[in-house]
Amino acid sequence: MIKVQEQGFDIGAELAAMTEGNHSVGGQGCFVGLVRDMANEEQISAMTLEHYPGMTEKQLAAIEEEARNRWPLQDVLIIHRYGRLEPGDRIVLVATTSTHREAALESCHFLIDWLKTKAPFWKLEASETGESWVAARDTDDDAAERWAAPSENELEKT
Amino acid sequence: MIKVQEQGFDIGAELAAMTEGNHSVGGQGCFVGLVRDMANEEQISAMTLEHYPGMTEKQLAAIEEEARNRWPLQDVLIIHRYGRLEPGDRIVLVATTSTHREAALESCHFLIDWLKTKAPFWKLEASETGESWVAARDTDDDAAERWAAPSENELEKT
Amino acid sequence: MQLLYFGWIRTRIGTGRETLEPPADITNVKTLVEWLKNRGEGYQEALEDLSVIRVAVNQEMVDLDAAISPGDEVALFPPMTGG
Amino acid sequence: MQLLYFGWIRTRIGTGRETLEPPADITNVKTLVEWLKNRGEGYQEALEDLSVIRVAVNQEMVDLDAAISPGDEVALFPPMTGG
Numbered sequence: 001m002i003k004v005q006e007q008g009f010d011i012g013a014e015l016a017a018m019t020e021g022n023h024s025v026g027g028q029g030c031f032v033g034l035v036r037d038m039a040n041e042e043q044i045s046a047m048t049l050e051h052y053p054g055m056t057e058k059q060l061a062a063i064e065e066e067a068r069n070r071w072p073l074q075d076v077l078i079i080h081r082y083g084r085l086e087p088g089d090r091i092v093l094v095a096t097t098s099t100h101r102e103a104a105l106e107s108c109h110f111l112i113d114w115l116k117t118k119a120p121f122w123k124l125e126a127s128e129t130g131e132s133w134v135a136a137r138d139t140d141d142d143a144a145e146r147w148a149a150p151s152e153n154e155l156e157k158t
Numbered sequence: 159m160i161k162v163q164e165q166g167f168d169i170g171a172e173l174a175a176m177t178e179g180n181h182s183v184g185g186q187g188c189f190v191g192l193v194r195d196m197a198n199e200e201q202i203s204a205m206t207l208e209h210y211p212g213m214t215e216k217q218l219a220a221i222e223e224e225a226r227n228r229w230p231l232q233d234v235l236i237i238h239r240y241g242r243l244e245p246g247d248r249i250v251l252v253a254t255t256s257t258h259r260e261a262a263l264e265s266c267h268f269l270i271d272w273l274k275t276k277a278p279f280w281k282l283e284a285s286e287t288g289e290s291w292v293a294a295r296d297t298d299d300d301a302a303e304r305w306a307a308p309s310e311n312e313l314e315k316t
Numbered sequence: 317m318q319l320l321y322f323g324w325i326r327t328r329i330g331t332g333r334e335t336l337e338p339p340a341d342i343t344n345v346k347t348l349v350e351w352l353k354n355r356g357e358g359y360q361e362a363l364e365d366l367s368v369i370r371v372a373v374n375q376e377m378v379d380l381d382a383a384i385s386p387g388d389e390v391a392l393f394p395p396m397t398g399g
Numbered sequence: 400m401q402l403l404y405f406g407w408i409r410t411r412i413g414t415g416r417e418t419l420e421p422p423a424d425i426t427n428v429k430t431l432v433e434w435l436k437n438r439g440e441g442y443q444e445a446l447e448d449l450s451v452i453r454v455a456v457n458q459e460m461v462d463l464d465a466a467i468s469p470g471d472e473v474a475l476f477p478p479m480t481g482g
Contacts, residue, residue: 010170011174015190019192019246023193023194023245027189029187029188029266030190031263032186032188033399034183034186037182038182050322052322052375052391058375105266116399117398120322121399122324122393133394134397210405210455212458213474275479278476278481279482280406291407291477294477
């Protein structure tokens with residue numbers, strides 16, 4: 001399930017909804033991304049997330065689909081916020097459920113790595129010295145690349 | 159922080175407490191283990207977790223310590239229940255916070271892998287055909303071994 | 317043609333969305349970008365380094381040599397920073 | 400000496416805890432286990448396969464050749480299944 005929203009989310013309620021009534025879930029993995037108060041040694045007062053309505057939902061759905069193709073998952077949840085956030089606020093929640101823990105944990109790692117470079121969000125940080133756009137990081141590209149192998153290569157071969 | 163308890167836990171409250179007031183957290187990883195309703199093709203009606211009071215807390219604290227030595231973590235939480243549980247009940251919660259997502263996710267994976275083989279718990283499953291103890295799995299040993307490298311080898315050398 | 321701009325491409329150009337009708341010889345993303353750069357200093361500044369520009373046509377990621385048609389929604393933006 | 404049993408070792412022996420005073424020549428875990436096996440059928444059944452017995456002395460994991468002393472807390476249990 002994909003949710004792109006301005007408002008916050010209730011982690012406990014979201015995680016509970018994924019397992020409620022489904023007693024074949026053995027493991028649930030989750031990752032929460034939060035706004036940090038420091039960036040490049042500057043104090044951050046706010047972060048504004050811009051996104052591409054319409055495409056965002058499509059991209060997140062494609063990333064969810066990819067995760068489901070790679071691991072035997074029972075459920076996938078991606079909640080990504082946009083708009084103005086402050087340090088300590090939660091930006092994103094990814095969570096997966098599976099019969100076994102390996103699939104749940106690995107797929108969460110995959111989801112957040114791909115979100116970093118494939119979800120159409122841009123971050124504007126505000127500090128005392130003004131506003132600046134967060135630059136994409138090579139390390140995020142590398143992390144996403146790490147998962148590139150199986151199905152993308154399959155696609156290239158065909 | 160280590161909690162060994164019979165009662166359930168509130169994931170939302172536990173995760174929130176780890177990040178509250180700390181705005182340098184960039185990522186929070188978490189894993190929840192639940193009682194499944196099937197084991198070895200048998201319907202499970204209950205699982206009773208026995209543990210070794212005293213040693214359990216020590217072992218969990220040692221595992222937490224090991225995670226903190228390996229990754230730059232801001233906080234670590236392990237909650238492990240004992241007693242009688244039913245399918246769908248949560249058994250264990252591990253969660254970590256860090257400046258960056260990689261450390262948070264990897265350390266959660268490490269924590270749950272080590273808990274499987276190094277935390278003194280034993281599981282008794284009840285089904286229609288009676289009660290039986292859950293056997294340790296080779297795959298869990300392998301998963302724990304995967305993390306054996308750095309500090310254990312260091313210990314062996316000294 | 318619907319043009320959408322995001323991130324610092326949007327702030328440099330000064331708008332997030334505009335409807336333009338490029339000449340008939342603008343048939344792929346690369347020639348569109350070159351044409352846009354002539355529309356003013358903001359465009360020039362926003363689009364000068366092709367290596368940091370990402371493109372979506374009708375909300376699908378494409379390369380710079382992808383074809384475009386008059387009715388398309390074309391979005392230009394910096395590398396994404398989700399998560 | 401405090402003896403503690405867990406999991407199927409506990410259910411086969413029939414108790415989870417007992418205080419015993421092994422003879423003076425019982426100085427390591429292995430000889431203790433052999434001595435325990437003579438205490439009855441339940442012990443025999445519980446402790447027959449050393450490869451699936453784990454041992455903690457004073458709540459620290461040890462090998463079968465670890466030394467033991469009269470005041471120790473010695474726990475015998477199957478491989479752990481936490482998480």
